[in-house]
Amino acid sequence: xxxxxxxxxxxxxxxxxxxxxxxxxxxxxxxxxxxxxxxxxxxxxxxxxxxxxxxxxxxxxxxxxxxxxxxxxxxxxxxxxxxxxxxxxxxxxxxxxxxxxxxxxxxxxxxxxxxxxxxxxxxxxxxxxxxxxxxxxxxxxxxxxxxxxxxxxxxxxxxxxxxxxxxxxxxxxxxxxxxxxxxxxxxxxxxxxxxxxxxxxxxxxxxxxxxxxxxxxxxxxxxxxxxxxxxxxxxxxxxxxxxxxxxxxxxxxxxxxxxxxxxxxxxxxxxxxxxxxxx
Amino acid sequence: xxxxxxxxxxxxxxxxxxxxxxxxxxxxxxxxxxxxxxxxxxxxxxxxxxxxxxxxxxxxxxxxxxxxxxxxxxxxxxxxxxxxxxxxxxxxxxxxxxxxxxxxxxxxxxxxxxxxxxxxxxxxxxxxxxxxxxxxxxxxxxxxxxxxxxxxxxxxxxxxxxxxxxxxxxxxxxxxxxxxxxxxxxxxxxxxxxxxxxxxxxxxxxxxxxxxxxxxxxxxxxxxxxxxxxxxxxxxxxxxxxxxxxxxxxxxxxxxxxxxxxxxxxxxxxxxxxxxxxxxxxxxxxxxxxxxxxxxxxxxxxxxxxxxxxxxxxxxxxxxxxxxxxxxxxxxxxxxxxxxxxxxxxxxxxxxxxxxxxxxxxxxxxxxxxxxxxxxxxxxxxxxxxxxxxxxxxxxxxxxxxxxxxxxxxxxxxxxxxxxxxxxxxxxxxxxxxxxxxxxxxxxxxxxxxxxxxxxxxxxxxxxxxxxxxxxxxxxxxxxxxxxxxxxxxxxxxxxxxxxxxxxxxxxxxxxxxxxxxxxxxxxxxxxxxxxxxxxxxxxxxxxxxxxxxxxxxxxxxxxxxxxxxxxxxxxxxxxxxxxxxxxxxxxxxxx
Numbered sequence: 001x002x003x004x005x006x007x008x009x010x011x012x013x014x015x016x017x018x019x020x021x022x023x024x025x026x027x028x029x030x031x032x033x034x035x036x037x038x039x040x041x042x043x044x045x046x047x048x049x050x051x052x053x054x055x056x057x058x059x060x061x062x063x064x065x066x067x068x069x070x071x072x073x074x075x076x077x078x079x080x081x082x083x084x085x086x087x088x089x090x091x092x093x094x095x096x097x098x099x100x101x102x103x104x105x106x107x108x109x110x111x112x113x114x115x116x117x118x119x120x121x122x123x124x125x126x127x128x129x130x131x132x133x134x135x136x137x138x139x140x141x142x143x144x145x146x147x148x149x150x151x152x153x154x155x156x157x158x159x160x161x162x163x164x165x166x167x168x169x170x171x172x173x174x175x176x177x178x179x180x181x182x183x184x185x186x187x188x189x190x191x192x193x194x195x196x197x198x199x200x201x202x203x204x205x206x207x208x209x210x211x212x213x214x215x216x217x218x219x220x221x222x223x224x225x226x227x228x229x230x231x232x233x234x235x236x237x238x239x240x241x242x243x244x245x246x247x248x249x250x251x252x253x254x255x256x257x258x259x260x261x262x263x264x265x266x267x268x269x270x271x272x273x274x275x276x277x278x279x
Numbered sequence: 280x281x282x283x284x285x286x287x288x289x290x291x292x293x294x295x296x297x298x299x300x301x302x303x304x305x306x307x308x309x310x311x312x313x314x315x316x317x318x319x320x321x322x323x324x325x326x327x328x329x330x331x332x333x334x335x336x337x338x339x340x341x342x343x344x345x346x347x348x349x350x351x352x353x354x355x356x357x358x359x360x361x362x363x364x365x366x367x368x369x370x371x372x373x374x375x376x377x378x379x380x381x382x383x384x385x386x387x388x389x390x391x392x393x394x395x396x397x398x399x400x401x402x403x404x405x406x407x408x409x410x411x412x413x414x415x416x417x418x419x420x421x422x423x424x425x426x427x428x429x430x431x432x433x434x435x436x437x438x439x440x441x442x443x444x445x446x447x448x449x450x451x452x453x454x455x456x457x458x459x460x461x462x463x464x465x466x467x468x469x470x471x472x473x474x475x476x477x478x479x480x481x482x483x484x485x486x487x488x489x490x491x492x493x494x495x496x497x498x499x500x501x502x503x504x505x506x507x508x509x510x511x512x513x514x515x516x517x518x519x520x521x522x523x524x525x526x527x528x529x530x531x532x533x534x535x536x537x538x539x540x541x542x543x544x545x546x547x548x549x550x551x552x553x554x555x556x557x558x559x560x561x562x563x564x565x566x567x568x569x570x571x572x573x574x575x576x577x578x579x580x581x582x583x584x585x586x587x588x589x590x591x592x593x594x595x596x597x598x599x600x601x602x603x604x605x606x607x608x609x610x611x612x613x614x615x616x617x618x619x620x621x622x623x624x625x626x627x628x629x630x631x632x633x634x635x636x637x638x639x640x641x642x643x644x645x646x647x648x649x650x651x652x653x654x655x656x657x658x659x660x661x662x663x664x665x666x667x668x669x670x671x672x673x674x675x676x677x678x679x680x681x682x683x684x685x686x687x688x689x690x691x692x693x694x695x696x697x698x699x700x701x702x703x704x705x706x707x708x709x710x711x712x713x714x715x716x717x718x719x720x721x722x723x724x725x726x727x728x729x730x731x732x733x734x735x736x737x738x739x740x741x742x743x744x745x746x747x748x749x750x751x752x753x754x755x756x757x758x759x760x761x762x763x764x765x766x767x768x769x770x771x772x773x774x775x776x777x778x779x780x781x782x783x784x785x786x787x788x789x790x791x792x793x794x795x796x797x798x799x800x801x802x803x804x805x806x807x808x809x810x811x812x813x814x815x816x817x818x819x820x821x822x823x824x825x826x827x828x829x830x831x832x833x834x835x836x837x838x839x840x841x842x843x844x845x846x847x848x849x850x851x852x853x854x855x856x857x858x859x860x861x862x863x864x865x866x867x868x869x870x871x
Binding site for chain 2: 003006007010014017021022023024025026032034035038039042045046049050053054056057060061064065066070071072073074075076077078081082085086089090093096097100101103104105107108122123141142143145152183186187188189191193195196198199200201202203204205206207209222224225226227228229230231232233234235237
């Protein structure tokens, strides 16, 4: 029976493919291995159901396919069986939902002592802002974006003057230190996505979104945009480097503050205007 | 206990109203073009949907060529690629699946299966089709407009959809797309009201709601849902048109676009997403419920066995329909909405798995101790079960909020929704066409061509979408014109992409064979007779095949039993038509 054989091959083949697939998630680099575990639980439960249903269908086709003189049974309902099946399904669903919600609670609860880093998306570039010595990010507004102030940091907010601004460069993070990524966009939707971190979140112009995680190993990771943002969407790449303490401090020293950026910009415009006036 | 079993002695209420005078066509034009006969309208809807669906199929080949062999085809640049995926998605979901299930199957089957002469508002029904055709033409005009069609993705998320970084954003593309959707919804509303009122008011005597075939239950519930869900898309489309044309700011916050401050401000992009998915999630079930209903009837008829747990099946359809209105934000777990919503929407989403699972159990339990004829409709029904279970189960990954976080916006999502709302419902559409083509044309579709079509389509589609999940698990994002260099992507992923593309082209080619079969069998197909599948439902009991205008000749049928009296103990045949009072031979000659 070709149909039976192929149904069995589909069920068994899918499991074999799953077990031997070379395409599997990237080695994790954050604390969200809970998410990976929930996926594994879900694979087990759903895989079992899939194989059971397809093999049952294959068996039915084999056993009850039409032969001359055959007649089907007449059984409109079977309340006991229906209730039993509904109950088992509910238990299976709860077994997946409960750990899922448990981990989601962790995902949305930012632990105390988390440092904040701002990510700003624009077509098609990633920029970053870190709090300066005061440990606080200044306020910002898309309307404040202009000459020398690409991220729209509020120049009248003293908290923001010492913020470190990284336009289109690499972001460095400290290994083992929980970090809250504050996400902003100045034009369209973007999504800050590093496959190794497992976490991601859309960035929406006009509001601030966030997610948090703890980098668990050092290394260099690629940032991709995961929300369609126009023609350049696939080219919107960035780099996150997870450092140990010493490397992180070295990198931190090299970054420019908002005040320095403004001053440099002012200098440029003065030079530009003086050269143009001397002509 | 509701009488779902056969009971010939059940009282048949007398006809309280006289038959309404039908509109009779007076010329060739009003008979075949501006027809008010639901059967003609159904064929018009179906042919238009299949025609525009072929365009979407070709678009899928083009995007698969790009993904499988990046850089080989110069004419598929980023702009074109995004235009292709956008049009492919929108056409397949709205203009093919919705139109074919409701406008096509709904129009053909509702009057026939409930024993009515036609839809209750034939004129509005005709308008519904012409507005649909207009919507399709406006949509297709995007291909010829300056700047081409919109490339905003089928979800059309603002602000991107109406800005210059997106193809068609500042040109005609997005305007034509939104206008087309508005026309579609107006047209659909006219048809949809017809379907609902016809089911409620136009049923033959004895056809109680709990005797209706599940096909009708599926289409009926889906239509009510569509009437409630489409208005959300309608207002979203109007608001976005205003934002784009009049400079309003419904969805437009303060934006700096390519270094320039835009004048608009204060709007909310995420509001659009809520409106879109308030429509978009019910839309999944607007496509799925008719498929659920039809496949129940296919399985029952071709397994010669009553559908198992009919009442449970009806209630499952109704419950799924109701629940689907409170799960929409599971499309938005990583959209930046308040993350606390995740608890609610993950719970509702996983609850909906229970009635859905019950439907699957009842389909396979209908096969149990059946007399399974492996006809083409049955083969497609089996393929539906496999692909739907597969796609439904991966929905449990994406619905479970925290699991969705790494998987959202990856190829896993693409694989999931194609399996569950692409492949699975299309399997039902094919099964349904093989099943009802004999009633529509009087001839059977060619079996050999059908077998080739079935195996290539089923196995090919499975080989396309099953491995694709693993690309998503790996982390490959969706909507990437070109993956480019990415350290986490191994070379083997590109090989898999090429394989998927080859399979996509193969499956596409098989559809050409299917279309050929549709045309070839019109003249050359084996004569079908009135009831080739020996089915119980009313459409197979018409005096003529294909059914004439008015469907029933002089007298409307009277219904004595539910739709599933197959293999009733003691009956002469292994099926008893719904309009037959006793257990004996048919009261009326089924063949024309």
